[in-house]
Amino acid sequence: MTKISEPNGTFHHQDGSNITRLPDEFYTDFLSDIAKNRRPSPIRSLFPLEKTPGVISLLAGKPNSSTFPFTSLSFSVVSPTSSDEMTLTIDGAELQLGLQYSSTEGIEPLLDWLYGLQEVNHGRxxxxxxxxxxxxxxxxxxxxxxxxMVNPGDTVLVESPAYAGVIPMFASLHCNQIEVQTDAHGICSSSLCTTLEQWPAGKPKPKVLYTVPYGCNPTGMTATTDRRKEVLQLAREHNFIILEDDPYFYLYYGKAPRYPSYFQLELEEPEVGRVLRFDSLSKILSAGIRIGFTTGPDMLLKAIDQHTATVEPPGALADP
Ligand SMILES: Cc1ncc(COP(=O)(O)O)c(C=O)c1O
Incomplete structure (x- = not known):
């Protein structure tokens, strides 16, 4: 399937479908003051120079990989669908890459694999x-x-009851957390609609909605496709971004097809770019390894990456 990108961010597919993404300028109003004021890491901005032929880089205090004491790592694993054990070995250049500081968004082979995963599971x-x-x-x-995305004191939409882990995040920013009801079909789009339609004139509307669409923690509820579509429509009408926290997406055992994610469903919207998705490997691989990944519009990911690059040592991705 070939595609051509137009300057306005429209992608044409051979099958006749078009996808238009929201322009970069759209996100200016969604970035917090702290994100707008954050400067790129001076170390990371110089990384491209390392590729200049003949350069011996002393940047970022990278140790020489040949001095690492690990020469090979082997893992014995079982597949969830069989009891057969197999051994995975990682060594050579691949191991050296994994042990070294990496680019902020993650090491390339892992990212390539994750892009493939998102393409298969969400049709993007x-x-x-x-x-x-x-x-x-x-x-x-x-x-x-x-x-x-959120400034101190901002109002945010949070489904209720909410995952306990996010409440302190909003509380530390002194956010006004507006609860959105949930029931056996997941988030109540009607409750969300009422809240937004009755919003006091002159009061800034919330920029974000936080929701756990699959097997929600703590309710266990899964939002139906209709509810998700209604929430996406409300996001467009009332201009907010959906934070789709989906660590239980892969823990679906039903026989019927899995409900599509917000990230997938937004393909049916006039424009894509209102969903920031969060996946976790904690529930299916290991919570100790603690790998998660976020998927979404470039401008929001850039702001997240700049945070990572300024507060954490480069490449420190697996701190349990
Ligand atoms: C809804 C929800 N979001 C996020 C997390 C944290 O996931 P991670 O281990 O990837 O940080 C959890 C963990 O229980 C969770 O239930």
């Missing part, structure tokens, strides 16, 4: 205005996303 094509960044669990990335 790489290069169409969205990106992925890896973090120390999805919670790390949710915290950075909230910091990138």
């Amino acid at each position: 094509k790489r290069g169409e205005g969205w990106r992925i960044s890896v973090g120390c669990g999805s919670q790390d990335l949710i915290y950075k996303a909230i910091n990138a």
Whole structure:
């Protein structure tokens, strides 16, 4: 399937479908003051120079990989669908890459694999205005996303009862958390609609909605496709971004097809770019390894990456 990107961010597919993404300028109003004032890491901005032929880089205090004591790592693993054990070995250049400082969004082979995963599971094509960044669990990335978008004192929409892990994040920014009801079909779009339609004139509307669409923690409820579509429509009408926290997406055991994610469903909207998705490997691989990744519009990911690059040592992705 070939595609051509137009200057306005429209992608044409051979099958006749078009996808238009929201322009970069759209996100200016969604970035917090702290995100707008954050400057790129001086170390990371110089990384491209390392590729200059003949340059011996002393940048970022990178140790010489040949001095690492690990020469090979082997893991014994079982597949969830069989009891057969197999051994995975990582060594050579691949191991050296993994042990070294890396680019902020994550090491390339892992990112390539994650892009493929998102394409398969959410029907989104790489290069169409969205990106992925890896973090120390999805919670790390949710915290950075909230910091990138919310100013102290802002009003935010949070489904209720909410995942206990995000309440302190909003509370530390002294946010006014507006509860959105949930029931057996997940988030109540009607409750959200009423809240937004009755919004006091002159009071800034919330910029974000936080929701856990699959097997919500703590309710266990999953939002139906209709509810998700209604929430997406409200996001367009009332101009907010959906923070789709989905660590339980892969823990679906039903026989019927899995409900599509917000990230997938927004393909049916006139424009894409209102969903920032969070995935976690904690529930399916290991919580100790603590790998999560966020997927969404380039401008929001850039703000999250700048946070990572300024507060954490480069490449520190797996801090349990
Ligand atoms: C809804 C929800 N979001 C995020 C997390 C944190 O996930 P991670 O381990 O990837 O940081 C959890 C963990 O229980 C959770 O239930």
